[in-house]
Amino acid sequence: MRFSEFDEDNWGDLQPYLDTALLPVTGLLGGETPPSAAELVGAAGDWLAPIESAFKGRTVTYPANHYIGPGDEASLDALCNRIKSGGFKFVVVVSGKPGWDATRVPSADLFAGPTGEESVPDADALRRSVSDMWKRSPQG
Template identity: 35%
Template sequence: MKFSEIEINLWDEHREYLDTCLLPFTGLTGEENPMETTKALEELRDMLDLVEIPFNGRVVTYPTVHFHQEEEQLASYLNNIRLNLKKQGFTYLILITHQTEMDKLKFQEFDLFLMPDEKEQDLVSLKDEISNKVQALWNNKSGKGESV
């Protein structure tokens, strides 16, 4: 469910069930041409579909963070967003990106960090892997920082 689809009465009534926030990260630098930007957005959209669709009703997708800061500041910036979202009442925070080079950064503060493996995976196995990691998170099993 997108953040913009939630009305105040729905939020108040169902807040305890909408306990997982999905924070998408595109990872653009501004150096991408329009075709590269479009490709990055499409790849992220495809990954989001693997979480949003099967877990609709429990996961709230927040606006995408599109542009990348310097690496030293990026983890701090995203973790600050995470802290603010936790203050809003979300129990679980999932950072999702399609940028494979993000694995060198540490996002240990997020409950789950989803990004594709460097090796190509077919959509069915990626969907299953993501589903398993999200369910493991809810079952209090560690999934922090893992690639899918």
Template identity: 40%
Template sequence: MKFSEVEEASWPELQPYLDTCLIPYTGLTGKENPMQATAALERLRDFMDLAEVPFKGRMITYPAFQYGLQQDLSLLNEICKHVKETGFKHVVVMSADCILHREELPAVDLILSRQDLSELEGRELASRVQAQIQNLWNPAYLT
């Protein structure tokens, strides 16, 4: 579910079920031409579908963090920390083109990078993404 789909009147009722916030990280540098930027966004969209579709009633997708040279992720980490302060139990960051490191994002509960999963395709990739998310919610879940 996208953040813009939540109606103000229904948020208090939905909030206990939507306990996980998904933040897309594009990692654009500003050096991309329009076609390259479009392709990056499409890759991210396709990767995010692996989490958004099966977990629609449990995750809410926030606006993407579009630009970042991957040199300083402190702003992204701060945003994740603030999102948790608003009541989300878990924060997941997904990126199609960037490898993000846990030590740079301590406020994030799960980092899913397509680059880290590059050896997987199709159902195998979808299963791995879904298993990692389920493991976040239930650490006893076997991946």
């Protein structure tokens, strides 16, 4: 479900079931042309869609953060910590841009995205990654 599908009335009832936040990050730098920006945003969406559809009853997709990218891991880690302080047990960072140093974002439980420029989303592998994250966690 997307963050905009909740209001104060239904969030309290649903929150116990929705323990995982999906955080799309596109990695825009600000100097992209509109077509290049659209491509980066679309790439993040390509990696996000299989996770959203597979786990709709357990995940909440947060608004995309467009101006955090590889090299901004400290800012991303702080953001993941704030999301967890809001009640989520897990944060999955989803990006269509490679180059992240996930070791510098310890508060993210999983990175979903390309490992290189030619990587394409594999829906089954993405679903397995999320399921494995839940299984290996004592909270899951």
